[in-house]
Amino acid sequence: MAVAQTDIETLATADKPRGYWSGVGRRFLKDKVAVAAGCVAGGLILMAIFAPWVAPQDPFDGTMIRRLSPIGTEGYPLGADELGRDMLSRLIYGARLSLFMGVTPVLIAFVIGSAIGIAAGYAGGWVNSITMRVLDVFYAFPSVLLAIAISGALGAGILNGLLSLTVVFIPPIARVAESVTTAVRKLEYIEAARASGASAFTIVRAHVLGNVLGPIFVYATSLISVSMILAAGLSFLGLGVSPPNPEWGLMLNTLRNAIYVQPWLAALPGVMIFLTSISFNMLSDGLRSAMDIKQ
Amino acid sequence: MSDAILSAHNLVKHFNAGGWGAARKVVRAVDDVSFDVAPGETLGVVGESGCGKSTTARLLTHLLPSDRGEVRFRGRVAGTEVPLKEFRRHVQMVFQDSYASLNPRMTMLDAVAFGPTVHGVDQPEARRRAGALLERVGLDPARFGPRYPHEISGGQRQRVNIARALAFDPDVIVLDEAVSALDKSVEAQVLNLLTELRRERGLTYIFISHDLNVVRHISDRVMVMYLGEVVEIGPTADLYTAPRHPYTEALLAAMPSLDPDRRTMEAPLQGDPPNPIDPPPGCRFHTRCARAFGPCPGTAPVPALVGRRHLASCHLNTVKEAAE
Amino acid sequence: MTQPLVEVSDLTVTFQGTPPVHAVNGVSFTLAQGEVLGILGESGSGKSVTLKTLLRLLPERRTRIGGKVAVEGRDVLALEGRALADHRGGVVSMIFQDPGLALDPVYTIGRQIAETVIRHEGVSRSTAMARALEMLELVRIPSAKRRLSNYPHEMSGGMRQRAMIALALACKPKLLLADEPTTALDATVQIQILLLLRELQREMGMGVIFVTHDIGVAVEVSDKLAVMYAGSFVETGSVAEIIRDARHPYSQGLLAANLVGAEPGALLKAIPGAPPALHAPPVGCAFAPRCELAGPRCGADPLPLWQARGDRWARCVAAAEAAVPSHAEP
Ligand SMILES: Nc1ncnc2c1ncn2[C@@H]1O[C@H](COP(=O)(O)OP(=O)(O)OP(=O)(O)O)[C@@H](O)[C@H]1O
Ligand SMILES: Nc1ncnc2c1ncn2[C@@H]1O[C@H](COP(=O)(O)OP(=O)(O)OP(=O)(O)O)[C@@H](O)[C@H]1O
Ligand code: SF4
Numbered sequence A: 001m002a003v004a005q006t007d008i009e010t011l012a013t014a015d016k017p018r019g020y021w022s023g024v025g026r027r028f029l030k031d032k033v034a035v036a037a038g039c040v041a042g043g044l045i046l047m048a049i050f051a052p053w054v055a056p057q058d059p060f061d062g063t064m065i066r067r068l069s070p071i072g073t074e075g076y077p078l079g080a081d082e083l084g085r086d087m088l089s090r091l092i093y094g095a096r097l098s099l100f101m102g103v104t105p106v107l108i109a110f111v112i113g114s115a116i117g118i119a120a121g122y123a124g125g126w127v128n129s130i131t132m133r134v135l136d137v138f139y140a141f142p143s144v145l146l147a148i149a150i151s152g153a154l155g156a157g158i159l160n161g162l163l164s165l166t167v168v169f170i171p172p173i174a175r176v177a178e179s180v181t182t183a184v185r186k187l188e189y190i191e192a193a194r195a196s197g198a199s200a201f202t203i204v205r206a207h208v209l210g211n212v213l214g215p216i217f218v219y220a221t222s223l224i225s226v227s228m229i230l231a232a233g234l235s236f237l238g239l240g241v242s243p244p245n246p247e248w249g250l251m252l253n254t255l256r257n258a259i260y261v262q263p264w265l266a267a268l269p270g271v272m273i274f275l276t277s278i279s280f281n282m283l284s285d286g287l288r289s290a291m292d293i294k295q
Numbered sequence B: 001m002s003d004a005i006l007s008a009h010n011l012v013k014h015f016n017a018g019g020w021g022a023a024r025k026v027v028r029a030v031d032d033v034s035f036d037v038a039p040g041e042t043l044g045v046v047g048e049s050g051c052g053k054s055t056t057a058r059l060l061t062h063l064l065p066s067d068r069g070e071v072r073f074r075g076r077v078a079g080t081e082v083p084l085k086e087f088r089r090h091v092q093m094v095f096q097d098s099y100a101s102l103n104p105r106m107t108m109l110d111a112v113a114f115g116p117t118v119h120g121v122d123q124p125e126a127r128r129r130a131g132a133l134l135e136r137v138g139l140d141p142a143r144f145g146p147r148y149p150h151e152i153s154g155g156q157r158q159r160v161n162i163a164r165a166l167a168f169d170p171d172v173i174v175l176d177e178a179v180s181a182l183d184k185s186v187e188a189q190v191l192n193l194l195t196e197l198r199r200e201r202g203l204t205y206i207f208i209s210h211d212l213n214v215v216r217h218i219s220d221r222v223m224v225m226y227l228g229e230v231v232e233i234g235p236t237a238d239l240y241t242a243p244r245h246p247y248t249e250a251l252l253a254a255m256p257s258l259d260p261d262r263r264t265m266e267a268p269l270q271g272d273p274p275n276p277i278d279p280p281p282g283c284r285f286h287t288r289c290a291r292a293f294g295p296c297p298g299t300a301p302v303p304a305l306v307g308r309r310h311l312a313s314c315h316l317n318t319v320k321e322a323a324e
Numbered sequence C: 001m002t003q004p005l006v007e008v009s010d011l012t013v014t015f016q017g018t019p020p021v022h023a024v025n026g027v028s029f030t031l032a033q034g035e036v037l038g039i040l041g042e043s044g045s046g047k048s049v050t051l052k053t054l055l056r057l058l059p060e061r062r063t064r065i066g067g068k069v070a071v072e073g074r075d076v077l078a079l080e081g082r083a084l085a086d087h088r089g090g091v092v093s094m095i096f097q098d099p100g101l102a103l104d105p106v107y108t109i110g111r112q113i114a115e116t117v118i119r120h121e122g123v124s125r126s127t128a129m130a131r132a133l134e135m136l137e138l139v140r141i142p143s144a145k146r147r148l149s150n151y152p153h154e155m156s157g158g159m160r161q162r163a164m165i166a167l168a169l170a171c172k173p174k175l176l177l178a179d180e181p182t183t184a185l186d187a188t189v190q191i192q193i194l195l196l197l198r199e200l201q202r203e204m205g206m207g208v209i210f211v212t213h214d215i216g217v218a219v220e221v222s223d224k225l226a227v228m229y230a231g232s233f234v235e236t237g238s239v240a241e242i243i244r245d246a247r248h249p250y251s252q253g254l255l256a257a258n259l260v261g262a263e264p265g266a267l268l269k270a271i272p273g274a275p276p277a278l279h280a281p282p283v284g285c286a287f288a289p290r291c292e293l294a295g296p297r298c299g300a301d302p303l304p305l306w307q308a309r310g311d312r313w314a315r316c317v318a319a320a321e322a323a324v325p326s327h328a329e330p
């Protein structure tokens, strides 16, 4: 209390007003780990977008002579897979589908889940209770099982995989959205806004959204890595993406027999999944602490 | 009284405190509270923590639906005869926590301008008015307008909250512990601002506080609450010099004396205030009252007129045998 | 003259960091055995830090402490190990604003008091328990025997504060430090605790330093008062002298803000502005930006002192000049 007070006094005498988001940016840039993670994640995204220019070879073009060439083979810096296709190119192209499968379901679930959670949280009372109990039913299943069950029922295919992952992520995001909104709704500035005579819709738009979307978004970014791993798992099981499309999870699956011959080669898609998920996780951690106003 | 600007009629609010069926417990936060406020008057509300002051404030401003009873604005029932949206333009509120009552992601200018835009004022006009109001409460709009709540001090935030309430050009402002969290020197500044604004605009205040000194300074009349009920209400000078309820007496006697030669020698009450869950039957104060007698544990006293605009709910004022 | 119980001279406390905080800037005072000193000041003025220094409770690595602090003639700043442990709780003990934070939620009240007694006096558990009961009775907790086995959360606010006082007094300290112990309590409970403290202080003959921002509370318990602003004492004197004849403009403003002698409904003589941030040590008078009497002389370092007696003084140019009419030149 006393500490905060003095800080406030300093700020009050500093003449240049500083906005909330510029403060977030400043704190984020100070966090070396988060910035590094952001660079890695950004690099991966760029790599996916510019895959045709970055990849040295055609990812579908294989020769049996090159089968399972080790890392460091001339012309094939990361070796070749079980069909003799260039590993580096496949990993680069794989970023497209893998990131797509990681980000898209989370994005869609973020929109739907936030809407449900914010509405339930702001309404409160029995509306809230019923919505949350229904979501809890979904939430009770382990997410892997739920994803497998749904995409199993829908059948293989990218779209079905996407759909099942989206369904898996809506309940946790809605729950977070609900709890953040409930906390905000109890604050006095919401009461003050109600005392102004504003409608519920106006209050949500002007006072609730800005204060809850940030934390929900941070939580959602942390799900991207989960989504990637689940998508990889689906592909691994033969659901989701199907061969010969390059996707890290699928590559891990098809290379699993090579694990005794070329263990390092077989591990490469796993390394990519790990790298991506950890960089997204650290990025969201960094965002979380940068958005903490009390820092 | 039809000339009252704002009046409460038998307001009741009970909260669930857990349990179901027969074991259900309720907090009787506000239990049958009635009073009225005349235009231009300041009504102070005092009482110990948990006695229902904030709940009363929220019922008065319709931020909380009451279980029973009604609030009237200029004699018309709020929510039905006066539509809520209009009622809210007339009756505004300022909260204790200056930080929590401001949107952390809204600049001070926008916070003050928000209310009028809700009521149809266009954006540039609302911002112009907001600037003028910030100026009025002593904050340079050019310097403080673009700031966020965490960038200004507690006293300055509370000025913004007052400006925001003023933006509606209200008749009544309910101030719930609005100066309690401020440092003494800053509190005095805000009290002065409130006094000036009241003179300037003929405002009516309902001033809630646990600080009896401040309440005496600013109020015309004072209402004392105990465990969800009004125990005494009357003109400030009368109530402070000749309280007619033992609880008011005790509360006043518990005030530090500010005179080193006349220090308090004896605590007027023993023990802590009881829980508002299952309050004692009869007079709710009888468990701590030094003057409790015959009817007190069994019969609840009703408000009785003990002076001009002065009501107290105590058997001592009404029952004959108490005289001996 | 006998040795004073507490002797603090020119105490400075700086918290290192970006930016640093100069929390205490040159505080000096003495406290005799059995005397009660009230320290009065607003939030952030350094009251708690001053108290914590006497107990060496500040984070060692980030804090730079200058000056001298002696309790019973022993240099507190030099205490180490066993001697420091004896000092804390044995010679000096402290009660806090929030008993909920100071009491350990997982042990019963009786056990907490007994542990303290055992640690400091090495008595047997049963003796310690008997002392715990005695202490709870001393602070007038009803049905004390039963309360021994209560956990802190099972007690009301006022009861917890009593329990904390019992804990603090269990080893019969020579000096009790009280940091706003009644601020969180209701008015009718606050006065009970104040009276209790006053009575126990007299019975046990302790020295007490009582920190508060509430003048009324300070008047109820103190013999002497010190008014603190921006990490320095700006005025000291007996309670009556400060209340009736404050010489420092800040003390006067604080009294006005506490509605001492204010006319109902009238405007108060409020001090403008807000206390300074203590990121640099103040030069001259720290109150100058808010003082209506401020002039170029107020930047002098050190500031002239108005002094009537050893412990009756105010550090203010205007006060010093008013007392020496020959200095009253334009
Ligand atoms: N939303 C709620 N749900 C349950 N109980 C509540 C709620 N709001 C208040 N109460 C209870 O109602 C009683 C009255 O609360 P209220 O906040 O009105 O007291 P108060 O007089 O304002 O106290 P304080 O001085 O501490 O602010 C308290 O016992 C409180 O715990
Ligand atoms: N551990 C710490 N690290 C850094 N700064 C600190 C620390 N403790 C206190 N301070 C700073 O030292 C200054 C004095 O604080 P202190 O707690 O003594 O104030 P106080 O007078 O007790 O105020 P209050 O009435 O709010 O308790 C404040 O500016 C505070 O921010
Ligand atoms: S009614 Fe009886 S118990 Fe209640 S305040 Fe009056 S005398 Fe005391």
Ligand code: SF4
Residues within 6 Å of the ligand: C248, C249, C250, C285, C286, C287, C288, C289, C291, C292, C293, C294, C295, C297, C298, C303, C315, C316, C317, C318, C319
């Ligand atoms: S020294 Fe000067 S500025 Fe400081 S209090 Fe005295 S007159 Fe005011």
Ligand SMILES: [Mg+2]
Residues within 6 Å of the ligand: B053, B054, B055, B177
């Ligand atoms: Mg309240």
Ligand SMILES: [Mg+2]
Residues within 6 Å of the ligand: A002, C047, C048, C049, C179
């Ligand atoms: Mg403190």
